[in-house]
Amino acid sequence: MIAREELVEALAVSAAGTTALTEAETEAESVPASAPLPGTTVPSWREGLPATALSPDYQRILGMLADLPGREPVKAKEIAVVLGLEPTPAKVEGVRSKARRLAERGWLVQEASGMFSAVRGPVAGPGGGSSA
Numbered sequence: 001m002i003a004r005e006e007l008v009e010a011l012a013v014s015a016a017g018t019t020a021l022t023e024a025e026t027e028a029e030s031v032p033a034s035a036p037l038p039g040t041t042v043p044s045w046r047e048g049l050p051a052t053a054l055s056p057d058y059q060r061i062l063g064m065l066a067d068l069p070g071r072e073p074v075k076a077k078e079i080a081v082v083l084g085l086e087p088t089p090a091k092v093e094g095v096r097s098k099a100r101r102l103a104e105r106g107w108l109v110q111e112a113s114g115m116f117s118a119v120r121g122p123v124a125g126p127g128g129g130s131s132a
Contacts, residue, residue, distance in 0.1 A: 045106035045119070054107070061098055062107055065118040073115035 043053050051059050064082050068074065076096035077087050085091040096114075103110035109117050 042101050042105045042107070054102075058098055058102060058107075061095065062102060062118070065108060065116060068118070071118055073109075073111045073113070073117040075115055079116065 042055075042058060043049065051062055054062065060083055061079060064079060065071075065074070076099055077092045079099060080092050080095045081087055083095070085095065099108060099116045100110060102108040103116060107119065109119050111117065
């Protein structure tokens with residue numbers, strides 16, 4: 001009799017914990033993410049897609065290239081330095097990888113020499129203003 005009562009009590013506690021967890025998961029799913037998470041995929045560029053669809057690291061690279069006077073192509077090492085990163089091979093390769101990914105998706109242009117440039121000036125959001 002005591003074992004049965006303890007079992008019922010334990011099951012009730014377990015069910016309450018599961019219900020609370022399910023409610024928390026439901027609330028988390030119903031709230032949209034306000035900003036992309038680091039490491040998320042880079043969407044392909046399309047008209048009207050704002051730069052805010054990119055994670056912050058990608059936005060910084062895109063904004064830096066869009067703000068360059070003359071919009072001349074630059075090397076990944078130059079991008080890293082302008083972004084305030086140490087020009088070590090590891091940091092430069094990280095920037096190069098991100099810039100290549102942006103170029104593959106149409107956000108940037110990668111020259112044959114491996115240099116990068118902005119495609120079309122500041123990327124306009126739905127309101128027509130600069131979102132980079």
